[in-house]
Amino acid sequence: MGESERRRALRVPVRGIAVVQTVAGPLHGTIENVSQGGALINLATRPSDELDVELRLGDATGFVRARVIRVVTAIQTWRVAFEFERVDEELRVAIDAAIASAVAASRRRPILVVDELGPRRRELIDRLAARGMTPLAPRTPLDTIELLTRAQLHVTVCMLAPASDLGAILADSFPWVTATAIDDDLGRTVDRAVDAWAATPVARLAPAIA
Numbered sequence: 538m539g540e541s542e543r544r545r546a547l548r549v550p551v552r553g554i555a556v557v558q559t560v561a562g563p564l565h566g567t568i569e570n571v572s573q574g575g576a577l578i579n580l581a582t583r584p585s586d587e588l589d590v591e592l593r594l595g596d597a598t599g600f601v602r603a604r605v606i607r608v609v610t611a612i613q614t615w616r617v618a619f620e621f622e623r624v625d626e627e628l629r630v631a632i633d634a635a636i637a638s639a640v641a642a643s644r645r646r647p648i649l650v651v652d653e654l655g656p657r658r659r660e661l662i663d664r665l666a667a668r669g670m671t672p673l674a675p676r677t678p679l680d681t682i683e684l685l686t687r688a689q690l691h692v693t694v695c696m697l698a699p700a701s702d703l704g705a706i707l708a709d710s711f712p713w714v715t716a717t718a719i720d721d722d723l724g725r726t727v728d729r730a731v732d733a734w735a736a737t738p739v740a741r742l743a744p745a746i747a
Contacts, residue, residue, distance in 0.1 A: 546572060546574065547572055547573075547636060547640075547742070548570040548571065548572040548575075548577065549570055549571060549572070549635060549636050549639035549640070549738075549739075549742060550569065550570050550639060550691070550737075550738035550739060551568050551569075551570060551571050551594060551635050551639070551688070552567075552568070552688050552713065553567070553568040553592060553593050553594040553595070554566075554567060554568065554592075554593040555567065555568050555576070555578040555580070555590055555591070555592055555593075556590065556591040556593070557578075557580065557584050557588055557589070557590050558588075558589040558590070558591075559584060559585070564580055564581070564582055564584060566578045566579050566580035566581070566617075567579050568592065568594070569616070570738070571592075571594070571632050571635060571636075572632075572636070573629075573632060573633070573636065574620060574621055575603070575606070575618065575619055575620040575621055576590075576592065576601075576603075576618070576619060576621075577616060577617070577618045578590075578616075578617050578619075579611075579614045579615070579616055579617075580614065580615045580617055581613065581614060581615070582615065583608060583615045583617070584605065584615075584617060585605075586604065586605045587602075587603075587604060587605075588601075588602070588603045588604070588605065588619055589601075589602055589603075590602075590603055590619075592628055594628070594631045594632065594635055595631065595635075595688055595689070597627060597628060597630070597631030597634075598627075598628070599624065599625035599626075599627050599628020599629075599631065600625050600628070601621050601622075601623060601624045601625070601628065602621070602622045602623040603619040603620060603621050603622055604619060604620050604622055605617060605618070605619045606618050606619060606620050634689070635689075638688075638689040638690075638691065639691055639739055639742060640742060642690065642691035642739050643739050643740060643742040643743050644743075645671045646669060646670045646671055646734060646740070647670070647671045647672075647673055647690055647691065647692050647694075648665055648670050648671070648672055648673070648692075648694045648695075648696060648730050648731075648734055649672075649673050649674075649675065649681065649684060649685070649692055649694065649695040649696060650662060650665070650672050650673065650674045650696050650719075651674075651675065651681055651695060651696060651697050651698060651701050651703060652674075652696070652697075652698040652701075652719055653698060653700060653701075654698065657698075657719070657723070658674055660723055661696065661719070661723060661726065661727065662674055664723060664724075664727045665727060665730070665731075668727065668731055670730075670731065670734065673690075673692065678703060678706075681695070681703060682706075685707075685711050685714060691739045692714065693713060693714055693715060693734070693737045693738075693739060694714065694715050694717065694730055694733045694734045694737065695707060695714050695715070695716050695717070696716075696717050696718075696719050696726065696730050697716050697717070697718060697719060698719045699718070699719070699720070703716075704716055715733045715736075715737070717729045717730045717733050
């Protein structure tokens, strides 16, 4: 497979909204991943095989005409894979940006470190960097939320100190983020975070872009 074909086929995880136009009205769902040639979305109802879809990726919104190529049922949802037949130019630019940011994150390997104890936080940062990760250490809860809402960073693992009260916020507002515990065994703490990152969709891009 050539470089252009591989890039076209590469599906990257994104967070966004899909709105499928149906005769009964708009059907809202979520985007699971996109590529230059198609997307995978989750819907509450099975759509028709030919789709007009509005995709909302971050600040960009555009429309595609698409053909369904695979449908899989799950609990209370349908996972619908479709191939683009026509794409708005603005949306094409947004998809290219989403692919580029996911590829960059797969190489950068970001992990949040939320710990109020400065010496321990610095030691964790050093250990993560030595493992090839990019540790991000926000100083306030607002800084943490700001980093998590920046979709282009693809932050999916957050290390939390025992005193942190962010666990519930992560579960409610950022369900795609895996929280791992910080304890006094720093080697084990780092191992947990690195293992959690290795299981993320962004980490699984690495073999595809090698």
